[in-house]
Every structure is written in C-alpha cells, then in structure tokens.
Amino acid sequence: MTRSLALGLHAVIVAVTDEEPRILTVERRSEPGGSPVAALPFGLLEPDEHRTLELGLRLWVREQTGLELGYVEQLYTFGDRDREASDEGEGGPSAGERLISVAYLALVRESSRPSAGAEWRNVYRRLPWEDGRRSTGSPAGGLGSLLRTWSGRGRSSEARSERVDIAFGLGGAAWDGEKVLERYELLWEAGLVAEAGRDRGLDARAEPFRGQPMAADHRRILATALGRLRGKIKYRPVVFELLPTTFTLLQLQRVVEALAGVRLHKGNFRRLVDRGGLVEGTGRMDDHTGGRPAELFRFRREVLRERRAPGVGLPEAKGG
Amino acid sequence: MTRSLALGLHAVIVAVTDEEPRILTVERRSEPGGSPVAALPFGLLEPDEHRTLELGLRLWVREQTGLELGYVEQLYTFGDRDREASDEGEGGPSAGERLISVAYLALVRESSRPSAGAEWRNVYRRLPWEDGRRSTGSPAGGLGSLLRTWSGRGRSSEARSERVDIAFGLGGAAWDGEKVLERYELLWEAGLVAEAGRDRGLDARAEPFRGQPMAADHRRILATALGRLRGKIKYRPVVFELLPTTFTLLQLQRVVEALAGVRLHKGNFRRLVDRGGLVEGTGRMDDHTGGRPAELFRFRREVLRERRAPGVGLPEAKGG
C-alpha cells in the first residue's frame, strides 16, 4: 500500500524589538511527558478548507498566536524523508503519513502582541554565530577552530575545509551574511548543534557557541528565513514592514543592522537611504533620542515605481 | 470526508542554444482526444520511493526526457485550489485529490540530447514581451497600449495603472528584467494570454503579442523560473552551467544576453567578467568566430571562495 501525504504550513514570523530580531514561537512537547521546546507556528493544510496555501497559513497563525499577518512570502518547501520523524507534535501528521512542509516568512511590527502560549524569542540566541555586531572579522569566533578540527578529519577532508572556509569566511574567504543556511548545515554535520545530537554524537566543547535548539528541523527553517531576509533587504524595501509608520534614521539603521548582524557607517547609511529616495521627512521631531532630537521620517511608497530595485544596500563596512 | 493530497514535481529545464533560451517540454493532451499542448516534465511524489523531493524530480525527468540533471534549485510551491482542475494530464492526480506542485529550475548544457517525446522550445516564443534584445525601451511594445486600455477600465483603475506601469516600465518607471512573473500575471488578469481565456473572455487584438500557451499554469511557472534565473545570474556564477567547459567571451556574453533579454556593452562586460576573476584564459584559440580569432576561456571555480557574491553583473546598458 502507498503511504499518504500531509502538507505542513510553517511560519517564521519576524519582528525587531530593542535592536534584536525575534521570531514568534509556540511550545511543543515532542513526546507526551517530554520537556517542551520552542517550535514555529505550524498547521496542516486542509485541502477542503484552505483555498490557497498562504490563506491556510494565515488561519493557523491567527489560531495559534492571535496575530493577523501582513507581509508574507513563501520561503522553501522541505520534504526530505528523514526530517519528518521528529516533526510530530500535537496537530501534526498521523503515523504513516509523509510530511512535506511549506515554510513562509512573515514580517510584523514590534508592536504586535501575541496571545498566550506564543512568545517572541531572540533569533541570535538560536543562531549566535550569525550576530557579528560586536565582533570584528568572522562572527563565528570560537567555532572556527572546532570546525577546522572537524573538517581536518576523515576522507574528503579537503572538500570539507573548503566548504567551511567559504561558509564561515575563514582562510581568506569573505564573510557573506546570506550564507546562513550553509553555516547551519555545516554545524549540523559537524555535530556542533544539539539537533544533530539526536542522531549522532555531540561535541561537548561546542557548548558555549551552540545556541538553543528548536523542535524538529525548525532551526534549519529559521536559518533559511534569516538568509533570505538578509538578501531581500538589499534590493527590496522590506525593512519598513518592521518599523512603525514614522521613525528616525537611526532606528531604521538599527533595524537593518539587527537583521544583517553587522554594524554600518552612519553617514554612508543615511546617504544611501536618501539618495535612494526611500524616505521623506515628516517635519516632526523625536526628542527622546538621548542626544540632539532627530527628525521623524516615513517610507516613501512612490519609490516602488521609480527605481529599479530599491533596498537599503548593505555596504560591508563597520564603524559607529 | 476529507480530500487527500497529491504532490506534483515540475521541472523547468533551461538551456541556451543559438543565442536563445529554451526549455525542455513534453506533450500533453488535456482531454482525451484534445489537441496536444507543451507541458513541463512532471510527476507525482511517491512517498515511499522518493527520499527527497529533488531526487523524485530527477527520477521523473530521467524517465520522461532521458536527461540526467546537474544544477537543480527549488523554485516555488504552487498550491492554489483553482489551478489544479486544469492540471490533469496522464500521470496526474486522480479526481478528488488536491494537487500541490513544487517547481524546480534546472540548468543544462546545450549539448544535452533529450529522448523522443521531449523537445526544446524557445522561452521567448512563450513570453515574447520578455525579449528586449532588438527593441529599445520597454520590450513590451504593442502590449503597452492594450494594457493601458485595460487598466483604465473599472473601479480600482488607479491601482491597476500603477501596477502596469511598474511591471512594464511605463510612465517613467524603469524596466526591471526580473519582474517576469508580475508581467505574466497582469497579462492574465487583463485577458491578454490564452490561458486566461479558458475561464474569461480573451482580447483578440492581443493576438500578435500573446505568445504560445502551455498546459495548465505551466507558463506561470516558466515566468517564475525566468525571473529567478535573471536575478540569480547577477550574484552567482550560474551561467557557466549553461556553457561548454571552454568558451569565448562573446559566447558568454551572448548567453547572458539571451537570459537577460537585453543587449550589453561589450567592453564593459569583459571588464566586469575579468575584474570579477570569473574566468581564466586557456591559451587556446577559437578561429571560427567570423572575425579575428578569440581566446577560449574557462570558468575559475576558485572564485567561489574569493569573492562575496560573484555573478556576471548586468549593467542596464545596451550597445553591441
């Protein structure tokens, strides 16, 4: 007999609060009686009820978190056979069904209040090596040497080292903020994240760098989302989905930095933003800045018709 | 009772031959006895057989076209309820099943020979308004005025005009080669492509601009693929998947132009390619150029570790 299919809809709902990117999570117990883990909001497609996948997702998210989503984009569809065993919380597929999951990225404003049971959690607590705002060079820090040890072992050690170098910006390669998924997958293969330990041995020395695990392969989905968002921000004005209608230029910059995991040069950032015609002044002032009051700006919707691809370009630069 | 699901795997297999981008199609008869239409290679995921979606896709493609795919990337998952009625050729879902389709983009070399039943077809014969290589300004040409008429009608006429302007680079907006899907969807809504006529009235004046239809929503999938490929080419060295191991710089340029649908400035293109370190000379010459013999180059794999995001940037320029 043939196994049947279930289609899961997962949401990576991102907001930026207090200069930290956060995602909305719900609690899930992998086995009855087990300890709870953070999971992405998730539900199964109901072929008779949900006219489109995205609508199904919005319904599930409203039910589980109380949020009405605004900006939503499809991320990726995960369908490997070995991922599903671990993805069977409440509301999941029944035994014998193969689960395929379509993941979505949603952006909401920091003001959104989820209902009880759902909670905002810091993205970088789950992917600490992605935050380079306070370090210089590769944010990966202590992971570097551990990865080097790993990649030095076994056959195909050369191909491995090369992958590590490219992904983590080691050995002369440049750090690329968008390679979030590549980095996560290498850490998984190297047994340096807890999810890998569910099947394999776990390297204990990695403890301080590891980051908090999530249910099933949700951290991989999170990595996919962060990588995509970092890319998108450069050529589409999506940051504004995360900001209130008016904001100061520094607020805007901090949100971009939070997502990119990198500090930017202030003067150059401003130049870029207004050469791009992305914002316009409102004339009003914010005088709670801690220094000289700052003008409040708003997003100029008209850019969408003017420029080819308006985003808040991320120079690779640092400096406050 | 609840309807069950079927998961379709679709492949947009692209090659560039004679300076034209082509996709591999198979023939499908929508009803028994109906006339055959070009369709994308397609098969259903077999939950017990296919360990990953991508492997399932590769198997189906091999079976239907005889091709072993190299570069493959997931494109998008299509799951709207109204798309499926039309997607029931041989090998499709049984009645009462809801079909969700995961589409993939594959790049192969022009030399790949498909088996009987599969055929290469010119992408721009299906999306003629996307090829701007011989026109100046918006390649959309005659479609412009038809779209303007359409968008002028009805309520929400203002929002419509704006969408048309942005998508087609009219009214001061810039033509953006990547907005392929937006353009196709507008044409569909406007009743200017045959697929829309399956449900709605079709504007007869659009005949010469319309392009050839494909099965079900396969042309929309093609549009998604072309848009993605045009984007990708700029920041990842994927063009080389479409070229033989050695090639002249003009061959490389022609392939890029074919995909981008735009002519580029020769000197600047060369400068870009070798400043990016994308290629290296082989010392050998091609003397079948029709003019002075050209050096043969090969792709430098090492760029992958050096530069942040090496692609063959597309300046917006023209000129031969």
Added chain:
DNA sequence: CAGTATAATACTCAAGTTGAGAATAATAAC
C-alpha cells in the same frame, strides 16, 4: 591581392558611487 566585413582586444574619460573620517549642532544629565 586590395578592399571590406566581422569580431577581438585594449584604451580613455567623465560621471557617479563607496568607504572612511572629520566638523558642527542640539539636546539631556550632572
């Protein structure tokens, strides 16, 4: 074989963009 067409390859140059830093202005806290 001179003349013409075709393409390769190498330059040039002005205009624009980028990365980095410095200078000056307006507020709050002490």
Added chain:
DNA sequence: GTTATTATTCTCAACTTGAGTATTATACTG
C-alpha cells in the same frame, strides 16, 4: 557650565560605471 550623546552635514580619495574610440587579426569578395 561641562560632559555625554546623538543628529546632521561635509570632504576626499579610491574605485566603479557607462559610453565611446582605436587598433589588430581573421575571412570573404570581387
């Protein structure tokens, strides 16, 4: 008032981009 903190505006050299020109090596034509 002095200091800290942030806002806002410049400057400047290095580099990139768009566009065009000049020179060279082939094949083809008559």
